[in-house]
Structures are given as structure tokens and as C-alpha cells.
Amino acid sequence: MKKIIFCIAVILAAVSCEKRAEYNQTLGLLSEYNILSADGGSTQVAVFSNTDWTVELDHPVSWASIDRFGGYKSGYLVFDYEINYGRSRRVILVFKAGDKTMTLNMYQKARISDADAIPSLGGSSTIKAPAEGMTVEIPLTTKLIYDLDDMFLTLSYEGQEPETPWIILKSITQDKLTVEIAPNSTGVIRTARIRLSHTDAGEYDSTEGDTISSNPITVVQTM
Numbered sequence: 001m002k003k004i005i006f007c008i009a010v011i012l013a014a015v016s017c018e019k020r021a022e023y024n025q026t027l028g029l030l031s032e033y034n035i036l037s038a039d040g041g042s043t044q045v046a047v048f049s050n051t052d053w054t055v056e057l058d059h060p061v062s063w064a065s066i067d068r069f070g071g072y073k074s075g076y077l078v079f080d081y082e083i084n085y086g087r088s089r090r091v092i093l094v095f096k097a098g099d100k101t102m103t104l105n106m107y108q109k110a111r112i113s114d115a116d117a118i119p120s121l122g123g124s125s126t127i128k129a130p131a132e133g134m135t136v137e138i139p140l141t142t143k144l145i146y147d148l149d150d151m152f153l154t155l156s157y158e159g160q161e162p163e164t165p166w167i168i169l170k171s172i173t174q175d176k177l178t179v180e181i182a183p184n185s186t187g188v189i190r191t192a193r194i195r196l197s198h199t200d201a202g203e204y205d206s207t208e209g210d211t212i213s214s215n216p217i218t219v220v221q222t223m
Helices: 002-021
Strands: 033-038 041-048 053-058 062-066 071-073 075-081 091-096 100-108 128-130 134-141 150-156 166-171 176-181 190-199 212-213 215-223
Touching: 033 041, 041 053, 053 062, 071 075, 075 100, 128 134, 166 190
Parallel strands: 033 100, 128 215
Antiparallel strands: 041 075, 053 071, 053 091, 062 075, 091 100, 134 176, 150 190, 166 176, 190 212, 190 215
């Protein structure tokens, strides 16, 4: 009889511990950020909840993916990420459960230094464009061949900045960028300098990135 009572006590204690261990909040995460190796791989992300939850990437990326977009109560998801041949990058996982939202900053380290990542524009340092406009191909040297879609033109104008840019980036490939110079209807000669720029993820615990830029090319357009 004593043995039976003892067994029942053990079972009740185990059940009691299980109930105490159950997460009683709507949503919880272990941290606000996760630092990933530049070499690529996968990592498990723990999610704590007492109800249904969903997760999504804050913007689409080609270098990372998750194996599920939701769950019920506490569990985990698998975050896969590819090798980073360029500068640091990030994507943010957005979790929602009930009326609560939490984010997890997935930061991947760089495999290349900023000094080595700076792009270089070749050809002439000055482009002379006719009033009717033109399309120009500028030689490009860059090690950021996997970050071409994230590059952008930095424009600086001589005199007052126009309401709309008159130099537009059309495309970037590994060895050249193509820009379109719009027709000049201002009645005056206009001048601008262009640089090819790229912004990385910055520090792991921030959402502010660091921008690097190429050497400038000056564009002078007749009237």
C-alpha cells in the first residue's frame, strides 16, 4: 500500500512540474538578434508561446529561408543561410501571436573588408553628354558580384538639385554599369557627379548600415 501511494505521489509531482514548465505568455524569444557565420549553414530559432503564432521575413532575400511560417505553442524553426561572399547583411524575422509582435535580427558577418569591397569605375573621369540625352556604359571593377542588386547611384549636382534625377541607373553587371542621361530642356549646361554605392548591414545590434562608394565620374550635359 505504501508503495502504491509513493508511486502516485511521484506521478502527481511529475505532472505538476510539467504544468509549471508550460510557457504561459503569448510570445517570447531568446534574444533580439542572432549573429551568423559568413560561411553559411543553418540554425534553430526557439519560439515560446501558449497559442498560435506566425513568422515571416521582413523583406524577401535570396540567401536565406525558413522551414515554417507558423506554429502552435512553443517550438522552433530552422533558418538556412548561404555563404556570404560580400559585406555584412541582415534579414529580420517578424513573429506575431495574438496582439503581440516580436522581431529577431538575423545578422550575417562579412567575408570581405570594406577596403576590398569598394567598387571602381573605369573609363574617362568626365562624360560629355549631348542635350538630347544618351545611354552610357561605364566599366566597373568590383568584388561584390553577389551584391549587384543592392548597389545604387549616389548623385551630387552642381548648383540646385533638380526635382527629379536626370541621370538614372539602368543596370549593373559584373564588369559595367549602364546609366541613362535624360534630355536637357533646362536651357543651361548642367553638371553632376555619379558614384556607385553600396550599404551593408552595419553592426549586428543596429539597423543602420555603412555605405561605401566608388570614385566619382563627372557628367557634363550641353544645353
